[in-house]
Amino acid sequence: MPFLDLPPQMQERVVCSISAAVKYEVAANVVLAVDEKEGGKPGQWVRNSNGTYDVGYMQANTRYLADLARYGIKPEHVAAAGCYSHDLAAWRIRMHIKKDSGDLWTRASNYHSRTPAINAVYRADLIRRAVKWADWLEARFPTHNVLAPDTQQRAARVPVTIVAAVPAAPAAPAAKPQASPRIWPTPSYVPRKLLVSAEP
Template sequence: MLPFIADMPPLEQERVVCSISAAVKYEVPANIVLAVAEKEGGRPGQRVRNSNGTHDVGPMQFNTAYLGDLEKYGITADDVAASGCYSFDLAAWRLRGHILHDSGDIWTRAANYHSRTPKYNAIYRTDLMQKAVKWADWLDEHFSTVNVTAQGGATPGDGTAMQQVIQEAARIEADSSIEQSGRQGQGSYSPSQQSGYVPRTITFSAGAGQ
C-alpha cells in the first residue's frame, strides 16, 4: 500500500481508497467524492435513526427513503451498510447523476446528495466546498490530476500511485465479498446483473494523466 495511505487509520484507508476508485469508475471529481465521504462520516454496519423515522445507513449514510427507490435494482440497506467499496461506488454513481442532470453550479448539484431543499443544501454545500478544497490539495500532492473546472493540463505524475490505489480497492472489494458470502442471501448478489445500474469498467494505464 502507498505509504501516505498506509499511515491512515484502517477505516480512513478504506474510505480514501474506495472514494478514489469510485471517482475513477464513474468519472466524478475525486475531491468531491472524498469530501462527501468525509462529510457523511459513516461506518460499516452503522444505521442512524432520523426524526422522520428513516435511517442513514453505512459508510456513505444512504437514507432508507432513497434506498426504497433502488429496490427495483435489487439494492438493499444491507448492501450499502457493508464494508468494502460497494457503497462508495453507488454514491459516486448517484453523484454523477446529480452533476450531469441537476441544475445549479457543481457544488449545489453535488450537495443534492444530501438534500434538494435550498436551506439544507446551502449548509451542506458550504462545508462540502471547504472539504473539497482540502482534498484537491491532497490529491495534487500525491496523484496526477486534472482541474475539471478550468482549462489546462494535468498536474505532474506518472500514474503509478493511482494504479496502486485501484489495486488496493480491488483487494478491499475481494475481502468484503468473502466476508459477505457467508450471509444468507448475499452470496449470489451482483449489482452488475441488475438492469439500470451497471458499474463502469475501470480502464487505466500508467501515465494516462488520470
C-alpha cells in the first residue's frame, strides 16, 4: 500500500484528494497541496474576520457555499467526514483552472482568494507543497511506457513534451500535438515528463 508511510489521520485525506483529483481531472499534487494548505478537520468551522466561516477538511467558505445552496449543498455536508469536501474542492479548482486567467498556480490559488496580494502568498506556498506532493506521488505511483514497440520507435523520433510539476519560468504555449491518444490539458497526475508521440 502506498499510504502506509503516512500517519493514519492523513491516509483518508490523501485517498480523498487523489480520488477527487482523478474524478475531476485536476493534477493530484495540486489537490493534495490545497488539502494540506487548508488543513481543516471534519466538523470544523473557522470564523473569519468578515463574519463568514471556513468549513470542513478543505475549508470551503460559507459565502461560496451559499451560492451552492440552490443545488442542495449545505455547509453541514461539507463539514462532515469523508470525501465530499474534497470532491467539491477539486470541482471548484477545476473551474478556476478552466475559467480564470493567469498561470496554473494563480488559478488554483483562486480557490483561496482572487485578491492579488493574498493570492500571491498562497500561490508561493501552494507551489512548494505541490512539488513535495509530486515527489511523493512519483515515488509511489511509477508510470510506465505503454506504447507498442513499433510506436516507441516512432515516438523516439518525435520531440518530447515536458510537463513540469512547477514551471521554472513561464513558457510559450506548446503547439497542439497531432497525437491520437487524447491528451488532457490538466492530467490527473502531473508527471515530471510526458512523452507525446505524433502520428507519422
